[in-house]
Amino acid sequence: xxxxxxxxxxxxxxxxxxxxxxxxxxxxxxxxxxxxxxxxxxxxxxxxxxxxxxxxxxxxxxxxxxxxxxxxxxxxxxxxxxxxxxxxxxxxxxxxxxxxxxxxxxxxxxxxxxxxxxxxxxxxxxxxxxxxxxxxxxxxxxxxxxxxxxxxxxxxxxxxxxxxxxxxxxxxxxxxxxxxxxxxxxxxxxxxxxxxxxxxxxxxxxxxxxxxxxxxxxxxxxxxxxxxxxxxxxxxxxxxxxxxxxxxxxxxxxxxxxxxxxxxxxxxxxxxxxxxxxxxxxxxxxxxxxxxxxxxxxxxxxxxxxxxxxxxxxxxxxxxxxxxxxxxxxxxxxxxxxxxxxxxxxxxxxxxxxxxxxxxxxxxxxxxxxxxxxxxxxxxxxxxxxxxxxxxxxxxxxxxxxxxxxxxxxxxxxxxxxxxxxxxxxxxxxxxxxxxxxxxxxxxxxxxxxxxxxxxxxxxxxxxxxxxxxxxxxxxxxxxxxxxxxxxxxxxxxxxxxxxxxxxxxxxxxxxxxxxxxxxxxxxxxxx
Numbered sequence: 001x002x003x004x005x006x007x008x009x010x011x012x013x014x015x016x017x018x019x020x021x022x023x024x025x026x027x028x029x030x031x032x033x034x035x036x037x038x039x040x041x042x043x044x045x046x047x048x049x050x051x052x053x054x055x056x057x058x059x060x061x062x063x064x065x066x067x068x069x070x071x072x073x074x075x076x077x078x079x080x081x082x083x084x085x086x087x088x089x090x091x092x093x094x095x096x097x098x099x100x101x102x103x104x105x106x107x108x109x110x111x112x113x114x115x116x117x118x119x120x121x122x123x124x125x126x127x128x129x130x131x132x133x134x135x136x137x138x139x140x141x142x143x144x145x146x147x148x149x150x151x152x153x154x155x156x157x158x159x160x161x162x163x164x165x166x167x168x169x170x171x172x173x174x175x176x177x178x179x180x181x182x183x184x185x186x187x188x189x190x191x192x193x194x195x196x197x198x199x200x201x202x203x204x205x206x207x208x209x210x211x212x213x214x215x216x217x218x219x220x221x222x223x224x225x226x227x228x229x230x231x232x233x234x235x236x237x238x239x240x241x242x243x244x245x246x247x248x249x250x251x252x253x254x255x256x257x258x259x260x261x262x263x264x265x266x267x268x269x270x271x272x273x274x275x276x277x278x279x280x281x282x283x284x285x286x287x288x289x290x291x292x293x294x295x296x297x298x299x300x301x302x303x304x305x306x307x308x309x310x311x312x313x314x315x316x317x318x319x320x321x322x323x324x325x326x327x328x329x330x331x332x333x334x335x336x337x338x339x340x341x342x343x344x345x346x347x348x349x350x351x352x353x354x355x356x357x358x359x360x361x362x363x364x365x366x367x368x369x370x371x372x373x374x375x376x377x378x379x380x381x382x383x384x385x386x387x388x389x390x391x392x393x394x395x396x397x398x399x400x401x402x403x404x405x406x407x408x409x410x411x412x413x414x415x416x417x418x419x420x421x422x423x424x425x426x427x428x429x430x431x432x433x434x435x436x437x438x439x440x441x442x443x444x445x446x447x448x449x450x451x452x453x454x455x456x457x458x459x460x461x462x463x464x465x466x467x468x469x470x471x472x473x474x475x476x477x478x479x480x481x482x483x484x485x486x487x488x489x490x491x492x493x494x495x496x497x498x499x500x501x502x503x504x505x506x507x508x509x510x511x512x513x514x515x516x517x518x519x520x521x522x523x524x525x526x527x528x
C-alpha cells in the first residue's frame with residue numbers, strides 16, 4: 001500500500017517554497033530595521049548635538065549620509081544580487097548593516113558616526129533590493145500581490161514606529177542604543193536567511209557593468225543631494241544647482257552607456273514597455289504623495305497644532321496602522337482580480353488624494369479632521385503602493401528581479417525626495433506671499449516668529465503658515481490624482497496592446513496549423 005507523503009513540500013503547488021511565509025516574516029523584520037534608520041535618528045538630534053559636539057552641518061550629514069549612499073547603490077545592489085546570488089547578497093547586506101550599526105553605536109566623533117551611517121547605507125541598499133527580489137522568487141503569481149503588500153506595509157510602518165521607538169529608547173538609554181537594537185535583529189535574520197532562503201541568481205556569466213554602476217551612483221547621489229539641500233540652502237544656491245547638474249548629466253550618460261554596452265546593468269529597452277512606463281510614472285507619484293504629505297503633516301502637527309515630537313509620531317500612527325491592517329488582511333490582493341491593475345491604481349491614488357484634501361480642509365485647526373484624512377490616505381496607500389510595485393516588477397523578466405527591486409527602490413527614493421522638494425517649495429512661496437514683510441528671508445516658521453514683536457504678529461505668522469500647508473496639501477492631492485489617471489491610462493493601453501498581440505498570435509497559429517486527421521485540407525484543389 002503506498003504511503004502518504006508527510007513532507008510539507010508535497011502539499012505545495014509546483015514552484016512554491018514550503019517555508020515562504022516564514023521567510024517573508026524574516027525579511028520583513030530585516031526590512032523594517034533598514035527603513036527605521038531613515039526616521040529614527042531625527043529624534044536624537046539634541047542628544048547628538050550635546051554629547052558629540054555636532055554642528056548643524058554634522059547632524060545633516062549624519063542623517064543624509066545613510067539615504068545618499070543607499071539611494072546611490074540601489075541599482076548596483078540589485079544587479080549584484082541577480083549576478084552573484086540573491087541569498088548571498090542578502091546575507092552580505094545583513095553582515096554589513098550589523099557591523100556598521102555597531103560602529104555607529106561606538107562612535108565618539110561626528111566623523112565616525114557619519115562614516116558608520118554611510119556603511120549602514122551600503123548594507124541597506126543590499127537589503128532593500130534583495131528582500132523584494134527574494135519575494136519575487138519564492139512566491140508565484142497567485143500569492144505574490146499579497147506578499148508584496150505585506151512587504152510594502154513595512155515601509156509605511158516605519159513612519160509611525162521610527163519616532164516612537166527612538167523616543168522610547170532615548171528616554172531610558174543613550175543615543176547609541178538606537179543602533180545597538182539592530183544587532184540582535186541582524187543576527188537572527190542572518191541565521192534564518194542562511195537556513196531557510198533558497199539561493200537564486202540569473203543564468204549566465206555576464207561581465208559586470210562597472211562603468212554603469214559608477215554612473216548610476218554619481219547620477220542618483222547628485223539628484224538626491226540636490227533635493228536634500230534645496231530646503232536648507234535655497235533652490236537656486238550654487239550647491240543645489242551644481243549637484244543637480246552633476247546628477248542629471250550622470251543619469252543621461254548612464255542611459256546612453258546602457259544602450260551601448262553588451263551586458264547593461266539596466267536594460268533601457270524596458271522603457272519602451274508601456275506597462276513599465278505606466279507603473280514607473282505611477283510609482284513616482286505615489287511616493288511623491290507619501291513623502292510630501294509626511295513632510296507636511298509632521299510640520300502641521302508640531303508647528304501648527306503644537307504637539308511635541310513623540311505626540312506627533314503617535315498621531316501619525318493611524319496612517320501606518322491602516323496600511324498594515326489592509327495589507328496583512330490581504331484585502332488589496334483580493335480586490336486586484338476584480339478591478340485590475342489600472343482600476344486599483346486609480347482607486348488607490350484617488351483615495352490618497354482625497355485624504356490629503358480632507359486634511360487640508362478639515363484638519364487645519366484640530367486633530368479630529370486630520371484623523372479622517374489619515375485613515376483615507378492609509379487605505380489609498382495600501383491599495384496603490386503594492387499594486388504599483390507588482391506592476392513594475394512584473395514588467396521586468398524574473399531573471400532581473402534584483403534590478404527590478406532596485407528600480408522600485410530608486411523610484412521610491414526619488415519620488416519621496418521630489419514630494420518634499422515640490423510641496424515644500426509651494427509651502428514656502430505661499431507663506432512668504434501672505435506675509436512678505438515678516439517672512440521675507442525667514443524661510444521657516446521659527447525664523448519668521450523671530451521677527452515678530454507682538455501676539456497679533458505671531459498669530460498672523462501661524463495663520464499664514466497653516467494656510468501655506470493647506471495650499472501645498474491641495475497641490476499634492478491634485479498631483480497624485482492626475483498621476484493616478486495618467487498611470488491607469490498608460491497601463492490600460494498596455495493591457496489592450498498585449499491582448500491584441502496575443503490575439504494576433506493565436507490567429508496566426510490557427511491559420512498555420514495542419515488540418516485535423518480526416519478533415520479537409522484547405523490547400524487541396526476543389527473537387528470537380
